[in-house]
Amino acid sequence: MFGYMGKILRINLTKETIKEEIFNEKIARFYIGGVGLCTKILFEEVKPGIDPLGPENKLIFASGPLNGLFPCKYVVAAKSPLTGIFGMALASGPFASEIKYAGYDAIILEGRAEEPKYLWISDDEIELKRATHIWGKTTNETEKIIKEEVKHPAARVASIGPAGEKLVKIACIINDLVRAAGRTGLGAVMGSKNLKAIAIKGKKKIQIAREIEFKKLWEKYITIFKEKPHWASVYGTTSGIELYSRERGCLPTKNFTSGVFEGVHNITGETFLYKWTISRSSCPKCPVRCWGTIEIRKGKHIDYYKGPRPEYESIAALGSCCLNDDIESIVLANDACNKYGIDTISTGVIIAFIMECYEKGLITRKDTDNLELSWGNSKVILQIIERISQKDGFGALLSEGVKKIAEKIGGESKDFAVHVKGLELPMHEPRGQKGMGLAYATSPRGACHNRGRGEVKEAIPELGINKEFVEKTNPFNIWGKAKILKISQDWRAVEDSLVICYFANLSISLIVDLFNAATGFDMSINELMKCGERIFNLQRVFNVREGITRKEDILPKRIEEPLRGGYTDGVSISKYEINSMLDEYYNERGWNKYTGIPTENKLRELDLNEAIIELKNLGKLI
């Protein structure tokens, strides 16, 4: 198979068996790869109701047909311990394509190792190696030790930190030292399997079907890139912070009570760039170069630091969301999250939530191990990160995510526990972009800004969104958002299956051409969009099996309250608004409006016959 490696690696950790399976063209044409492939495997192999942290759960690492050929990410998927539904996370970095260089489109991990192990894959061997000596180590320590052990300094490593080992529900997987497959707690799934890390060094060649055509398309791609500087090229994702606060009023601040942060000038991209950034770098093949390395010498608290420039989401979550404008503390907090292996977004929202509980007197110093949880207390933020990661004292409760914490604290706290389906909201205030609210309510993994967006600023003629339509839409309005979101979610499912980086997608038609030239397929945008819709619907069916209905497609109560201050002062998303958008959305999707379950007709149209049978057996299709 061109573009693909045609093989899936299946490791049973309980039995310590290693199997290669075929990934055939029929499946590739139906599910593309990446997220699509993960969805199909999880749907077929992970039965509803199983414990996400038990051996029945499966953890899948997958790449797509463009990995190794184009700026790509990898995807990791499993049933999520944080949300209890479809869990997935993507990350960039060299590890992403190393899976393919080792000869695989995906790696399925099942069962549970008796004692801590790490998986080592090279062209010569596949081995489950003992990891008892690195158990407890941070991710950066782990990566260093493993590289030395396997004697491959260029081996690519993805690992969990102490948080994943301890089954912290917001634990993530860190690859290439600084990249995080952050959301939905998949680090805990890896920890539950006693798997500390995966290290890969491969040299397999990726076959391209139409090499000359592919090369020409790549040149065209680089030409397009050169014509217009990419927004993320200079400041990386940090460029959004000031803009989001001052111009759009959409920077989550003080646990989503405001979209405007007074201290924003202290934490902007400019601050990073001019003060500290010493180099920019990128994933393999990527011209964007959105990564930054910073160096701090004799700072306010920091004597010396050299490491990654935090990304937008982390700065907002650990900064404005906690009313913290101490930029050095944000750098340190981000670094600590990476090393312990916890998701910066969920961490920031949990801290903001608990600060609000503290302010409101719902908890006191007796509950907080005597920590003073006042807003913006940057010192305490660092202490909490450590406690969450180690499930230490007060941190054990916090490690469960805001949904569960609010259930335990009770009272009015559930009104400001800012999550959807258990996943904490990311750093894009939905009230100032109401289509984002609909996206949060309907994303397959809970509150997510990356599974399609309900807002559009420019026409996308390839996807049928024209200029007139765009001009009629408005971020403060609900009009047209269901239509945009449905299209955007389906296209994003295609991107996540390819598994290209969104920043690197400069032209949809060019991406389609690159895909066809690499694989030798000749699929149209519409055919790919049908794959996207199929994948999205199958994720929904997975969630429906776990009990998800329209009732769970809701926004946190806080979002019904008006924002305070700045450009979005007074803006909310009312129950009526979200319900109106949902009505339209289910209609666009061909889902039952009352249950939020895909209809039999829709599933049949997408050739998802097994899904029909399953839902019928469960009595969920009437």
Next chain:
Amino acid sequence: MFGYMGKILRINLTKETIKEEIFNEKIARFYIGGVGLCTKILFEEVKPGIDPLGPENKLIFASGPLNGLFPCKYVVAAKSPLTGIFGMALASGPFASEIKYAGYDAIILEGRAEEPKYLWISDDEIELKRATHIWGKTTNETEKIIKEEVKHPAARVASIGPAGEKLVKIACIINDLVRAAGRTGLGAVMGSKNLKAIAIKGKKKIQIAREIEFKKLWEKYITIFKEKPHWASVYGTTSGIELYSRERGCLPTKNFTSGVFEGVHNITGETFLYKWTISRSSCPKCPVRCWGTIEIRKGKHIDYYKGPRPEYESIAALGSCCLNDDIESIVLANDACNKYGIDTISTGVIIAFIMECYEKGLITRKDTDNLELSWGNSKVILQIIERISQKDGFGALLSEGVKKIAEKIGGESKDFAVHVKGLELPMHEPRGQKGMGLAYATSPRGACHNRGRGEVKEAIPELGINKEFVEKTNPFNIWGKAKILKISQDWRAVEDSLVICYFANLSISLIVDLFNAATGFDMSINELMKCGERIFNLQRVFNVREGITRKEDILPKRIEEPLRGGYTDGVSISKYEINSMLDEYYNERGWNKYTGIPTENKLRELDLNEAIIELKNLGKLI
């Protein structure tokens, strides 16, 4: 005095005395003319608490320094019987400048004639003539009879119909057959004075200070006009109907429950233009030509009709607001309102309101003289108009306006009585343009779209509104609206004092230049804006004297409910939003935030020392 006539005519109807008074340059430089002059006179001569329909009220007709030289309107002002506060209405047409041709900047009518009279002013005579024989006649009959009597076919006439005579609270004054000084019930004030009409024929010359300069500026004006077709030139104001419904979701529909009207295609400007419009015309000197005359031959209900093309406000009020898409019925209803002399906006909102009461069972056929008040019942709309105008049966209650009707019907009806300070909302849905909501809440005459707007689409550098600011504003948001509205209200007070037509204002700086060339003054935009602010503040003081405070600067409850359908589906203006805008607004205005009363500092800054003394005497300035 150049530009001005320098004289005010004062008619005491009780004593039948006629006096000429001086209008001097000092007053002109302080209050400009038009609305500014009316405001000053009403403030000084109409004491708080008087009965608007008693002889102590004064009715003033005024023109401004550009009347006769530029496309202008006239203004009529008094204490309003509908709202009990500052009442004013503007209308265009040849009558507007005829006041000046007769030699006056304003005409003050005071007292009450013993029997019906009309005022006849020509260069040769000023006479109060008997009107008992035309009492009861419609406005068009009145105009015809008077022109014959005074033997001047080109005399300009403003008159009231049966509604004004019968003190219907929404009675208007009609001039030139088809132009209406519509709002705040000033036709009833005229009726209360037993004055049926004013007829004028004058030949006085208006002196221009710098004639050559003025001529050049006028040529420049015409050049600007020719460069860009005016939006109102083809369809007149009817061009907005379809746009407002489909593109902006701001066409008041079904008593302000929706901003989108399903039947809009039946009542659009296109329908008028292509089916019926036979000619376009204009006020004297105006190149815009926004008026249309239509002719209907063998229509659905109408055998033959020739008359004015209804304006936007009337079509929406009598159409979409009542869920009526029968266009011929709208033409007839508009014609009936003009002839009986009632305001089409208030009429439409009253009918929509009572239809909703009927739908909700708050009133039944027993209350409605057996009329079937179902939504869109076009036949019944025509019957109600007649009953309101004649205070006939059920119409007597309706003639009081929605505020009073709701007080009488009681129950939940006050929640959907759509007015501010007693004045029914005009046809610009505020939820889809929240700055309009603030304008409604703070306009001196109650809900009004023409006393400044809280929305801006293009930069107005002359008034300090730049492109960056405009780009940050958004119709669904409250950001920046207070700032825009304050500037816009002050400028509009200038325009209403000049008394130029807004449609004809193609350039602010050119208007200022024309004013200076005409009067020989040399006032800057800033000086004129200070006059505007002074006038606006004095109107506020007038209203404060009558009991108005921040508490009355509210929006109807309906506006807090979400709109249903289309582009604005789900949009509301919450209490929080309006209060936030108000806080900012009082701050911009330099008014007390808690009382909504201008501060002493602000009044002193505007040289309104009498206002300070008055408010102190009333204990309203602390």
